[in-house]
Amino acid sequence: LTLSNPFPADYPFPTPASAFSFNPGMRTPYIQHFNFQVQRQLGRSTVAELGYVGAKGARLLMARDINQPAPSATQFPLRPNPRFDDINQLESRASSNYHSLQASLRRSLSHGVSLLASYTYGKSIDDASNFFPSAGDANFPQDSRDTRFERARSSFDVQQRFTAAGVWLIPCPVKAKARWLLANWQVNGIATLQTGRPFTVALPGEVDNSGTGRSSLGFGANDRPNLVGDPALANPGPGAWFNTAAFAFPAPGNFGNAGRNILDGPGLAAVNLSVLKGFELIEGTTLQFRAEAFNALNRTNFNQPQNFLGGAGFGAITSAQNPRLLQLGLKFLF
Numbered sequence: 001l002t003l004s005n006p007f008p009a010d011y012p013f014p015t016p017a018s019a020f021s022f023n024p025g026m027r028t029p030y031i032q033h034f035n036f037q038v039q040r041q042l043g044r045s046t047v048a049e050l051g052y053v054g055a056k057g058a059r060l061l062m063a064r065d066i067n068q069p070a071p072s073a074t075q076f077p078l079r080p081n082p083r084f085d086d087i088n089q090l091e092s093r094a095s096s097n098y099h100s101l102q103a104s105l106r107r108s109l110s111h112g113v114s115l116l117a118s119y120t121y122g123k124s125i126d127d128a129s130n131f132f133p134s135a136g137d138a139n140f141p142q143d144s145r146d147t148r149f150e151r152a153r154s155s156f157d158v159q160q161r162f163t164a165a166g167v168w169l170i171p172c173p174v175k176a177k178a179r180w181l182l183a184n185w186q187v188n189g190i191a192t193l194q195t196g197r198p199f200t201v202a203l204p205g206e207v208d209n210s211g212t213g214r215s216s217l218g219f220g221a222n223d224r225p226n227l228v229g230d231p232a233l234a235n236p237g238p239g240a241w242f243n244t245a246a247f248a249f250p251a252p253g254n255f256g257n258a259g260r261n262i263l264d265g266p267g268l269a270a271v272n273l274s275v276l277k278g279f280e281l282i283e284g285t286t287l288q289f290r291a292e293a294f295n296a297l298n299r300t301n302f303n304q305p306q307n308f309l310g311g312a313g314f315g316a317i318t319s320a321q322n323p324r325l326l327q328l329g330l331k332f333l334f
Contacts, residue, residue: 018216019084021066023091031057037102045110048103053122055098062094062128064144065215072211073253079213086215093147096126096154112169120161129155140215140222142255152260153198161194184278184286191271197304198261201225201247204308211253224256225249225309231263241266241305244315266302266317270295278333288331298324 037051067087069077081087100122107115127150128139139155141147170185203209203223210223229246236242242263250256274292281287295301301321306313 016083016085019067019087021087021089023089023093025092026090027059027092029057029059029061029092031055031096046105046107048105050103051101053098053100053102055096057094057096057126059092060094060096060126060128061090061092062139062141062147063088063090063217064141064147065089065213065217066144068144068212068215070145070212071253071255073251074211077211077213086213086217088215088217094127096124098122098124109167109169112171114167115164116166117164118162121159123159124154124157125151126154127151140217142210142222142224143212150260152262155198155261157198157261158194158196161192163190163192165190180279184280186276186278188274188276189271192268194268196265196267199263199265199304199307200260201231201258201263201307201309203249203256204311207310209250209252210255212255223250224258224260226256227258227262238302238317240315241317242315244309247309249309265304268301268321269299270301271297284334286333288333290327290329290331292327292329294325294327295322296324 033053033055035051035053037049037053039047039049041047065086066089067079067081067084069079079085100120102118102120102122104116104118106117107113127147128141130139139150141150143149166189168187170187172179172183172185201224203225205214207223208214212223215222225247226249227246228248229243231242231246233240233243247258272292272294273296274290276291277289279287279289300323302317303319303321305315305317308314
């Protein structure tokens with residue numbers, strides 16, 4: 001549509017219907033797990049563990065447009081099968097692998113204290129992390145005729161993660177006068193620290209820059225930009241998480257050279273705490289008061305930044321996960 005001719009005679013442009021198909025040679029996906037771990041007991045109640053943990057997935061589900069035309073600068077490229085628009089086919093052609101170093105320290109309940117601390121350093125790689133995922137993470141190939149360039153870090157990959165959880169059963173003096181008030185107190189805590197998940201910079205869904213047609217799956221044309229510089233910033237923040245000038249629109253009729261999941265999003269740090277107090281009623285029954293704080297330190301844990309080149313707020317973070325939440329409750333045990 002143009003301002004000079006806003007109501008052309010041939011509008012709307014007739015397009016054939018999309019289709020969805022299953023590859024007749026589909027196989028059942030499977031995954032193999034393997035690990036090697038060493039344990040060492042430290043004292044009567046503490047165990048340290050160090051090991052390698054890995055996994056390999058094969059014949060995983062992946063979709064692509066088997067009717068995608070070659071890149072072209074023409075406005076309406078002819079598809080291989082002109083009777084259809086996109087033909088999205090589900091195939092068992094993807095694979096994945098995961099390797100990690102994992103360490104943990106466990107202290108069973110002793111003298112009223114238990115502890116579990118775990119650390120993981122790992123990496124997950126695949127061709128497609130999910131089928132029918134949310135917008136902005138389509139896991140749909142840019143070039144359906146050659147999916148080799150889709151192999152990259154998994155969209156859920158967290159390279160480093162540390163968690164620590166503890167329980168403290170607060171002791172009560174045996175001869176305390178107000179034993180009903182001082183007894184049966186318990187403090188629990190969980191701390192989580194992890195690096196960010198990767199994400200893909202893409203062109204807006206309404207932009208078919210490569211001229212290969214729009215897919216009814218994913219978030220549109222699934223085109224990516226060209227990487228023309230270093231996307232890293234010395235001090236990333238919510239206003240600018242990465243260097244937006246490092247990405248540019250490719251020439252019309254061309255795929256972008258920016259890879260899938262080449263940038264990291266914000267990490268996460270959260271502490272959850274709870275305090276419990278039990279009141280013994282008649283024999284075998286207890287009334288438990290619970291006070292719980294989620295994200296107790298009220299740290300701002302940002303979501304992924306805006307990843308569409310040319311879109312509003314490109315490179316900025318506009319949302320975050322939950323702030324501190326407090327919860328009170330009563331629990332009757334019998």
